[in-house]
Amino acid sequence: MRHLRVPNREVEDALLTLRDRGWLATGMRVIPDEDDDYRLVPLDPGAPIEMTNPLDSHQLVQHEGVVDNRVDTDWWNHLALLVDEEEIEAFGEDWPSSHEFISDMMVVRIEPNLDPYSSRIAEAKLRAHPHIRLVLNDEGVQGELRIRKLTPIGARVDGDIITENIPQSACSTRVLVRESGRSIACDPNKAYFSTKLQSERLETLSLSKELRAILGRPINVCDPFCGVGPALSTLLSESELVNHVLASDLNPEAVALLLDNLGRWDRRDYPSEPSPISRIFEDRIVGIADATRLLEDDSLTGRWDLIIVNLPHRTIEFLPSLMPLLELSTPSLVRGRVIVPESEIPGANEEIKRSLPRLLTGFPEPSLRIKRDYSSSLRLCSFEAWISPQQT
Numbered sequence: 538m539r540h541l542r543v544p545n546r547e548v549e550d551a552l553l554t555l556r557d558r559g560w561l562a563t564g565m566r567v568i569p570d571e572d573d574d575y576r577l578v579p580l581d582p583g584a585p586i587e588m589t590n591p592l593d594s595h596q597l598v599q600h601e602g603v604v605d606n607r608v609d610t611d612w613w614n615h616l617a618l619l620v621d622e623e624e625i626e627a628f629g630e631d632w633p634s635s636h637e638f639i640s641d642m643m644v645v646r647i648e649p650n651l652d653p654y655s656s657r658i659a660e661a662k663l664r665a666h667p668h669i670r671l672v673l674n675d676e677g678v679q680g681e682l683r684i685r686k687l688t689p690i691g692a693r694v695d696g697d698i699i700t701e702n703i704p705q706s707a708c709s710t711r712v713l714v715r716e717s718g719r720s721i722a723c724d725p726n727k728a729y730f731s732t733k734l735q736s737e738r739l740e741t742l743s744l745s746k747e748l749r750a751i752l753g754r755p756i757n758v759c760d761p762f763c764g765v766g767p768a769l770s771t772l773l774s775e776s777e778l779v780n781h782v783l784a785s786d787l788n789p790e791a792v793a794l795l796l797d798n799l800g801r802w803d804r805r806d807y808p809s810e811p812s813p814i815s816r817i818f819e820d821r822i823v824g825i826a827d828a829t830r831l832l833e834d835d836s837l838t839g840r841w842d843l844i845i846v847n848l849p850h851r852t853i854e855f856l857p858s859l860m861p862l863l864e865l866s867t868p869s870l871v872r873g874r875v876i877v878p879e880s881e882i883p884g885a886n887e888e889i890k891r892s893l894p895r896l897l898t899g900f901p902e903p904s905l906r907i908k909r910d911y912s913s914s915l916r917l918c919s920f921e922a923w924i925s926p927q928q929t
């Protein structure tokens with residue numbers, strides 16, 4: 538999570554300004570820096586990528602966020618009014634103390650043994666978080682389209698908390714999320730979207746700027762698993778960074794949301810209905826497509842400086858079919874995410890290298906970095922690979 542590194546004596550002022558602008562993360566703590574003279578102030582995901590005066594004198598750093606337990610006690614207090622103390626103790630760590638906010642919705646993961654308590658969990662969460670409209674139980678990402686199965690377990694309707702027979706009208710999951718100063722339309726019931734990938738997107742932004750500096754021109758970006766387009770949101774917010782874009786996904790519902798998003802980010806009129814991939818503007822190729830078949834269209838191959846491969850359970854398998862899309866007369870970049878057992882990371886690194894064209898000398902070789910646990914044995918990792926121009 539992004540933090541602002543502020544000298545101790547300026548923390549109060551920084552907090553006032555951040556609160557005033559709506560840029561302070563809610564429910565997270567100000568934490569000490571390694572240097573005792575500084576504090577790390579947590580930033581809301583919606584805060585812009587660059588700080589403005591007077592906050593721009595402080596350094597922006599990435600640091601694991603620390604939940605403010607004083608806020609969280611609230612939900613426990615409410616739960617304690619709805620569930621016996623012995624029952625709370627009996628289920629210990631299984632109670633869902635963490636959650637993800639997606640605009641005015643809260644997503645919680647309820648362990649199967651706590652299913653009978655889901656209404657009470659939803660009620661306690663809604664009481665503890667008055668700005669939340671809908672609480673959804675996350676039953677995991679499913680199928681090729683990676684859509685989460687989200688079941689409404691509680692809603693606020695006209696100020697009342699409802700956990701049974703929730704009306705359809707209260708269950709809409711289409712929302713606008715603020716991230717890095719932009720709005721992203723998403724509907725986690727119809728297309729993959731995760732607020733947890735903001736730092737990944739900021740890393741991609743910084744790598745893209747490096748690539749622009751190497752090429753000495755704006756870059757052409759191919760995002761063939763783009764979902765609703767959050768990676769592009771961050772890249773398009775940097776002026777003169779992006780030239781041509783290919784944005785496609787297999788899921789028509791994701792493409793419908795993407796078109797809505799691109800219309801706002803680009804300030805141009807995109808079609809409202811999703812259709813197979815086509816050139817919508819001279820510099821925008823957008824639509825529904827199977828990424829593994831893009832190489833069959835000559836007009837799409839050999840053109841892209843950056844390819845984003847975000848289908849982590851199949852990235853390694855799909856990499857070879859994506860390489861013909863790279864522009865290979867100049868240096869280029871592949872940015873990917875991979876799910877792999879921890880013990881197999883060295884083998885996966887070798888397999889990635891085998892799928893890539895010749896690497897750019899003077900840059901680190903692609904190597905999977907663990908970002909978080911995906912399950913007890915699997916790790917979610919990311920990598921970047923700098924590709925050399927190829928001699929013909």
Ligand SMILES: C[S@@+](CC[C@H](N)C(=O)[O-])C[C@H]1O[C@@H](n2cnc3c(N)ncnc32)[C@H](O)[C@@H]1O
Pocket residue numbers: 681682683728729730731734761762763764765766767768785786787788791826827828829847848849
């Ligand atoms: C993990 S999601 C990432 C979405 C988006 N890049 C993001 O960061 O939110 C993977 C996306 O790949 C899409 N997908 C799955 N198989 C695909 C394929 N063969 N071709 C194109 N897209 C595919 C899914 O519909 C999904 O939107």
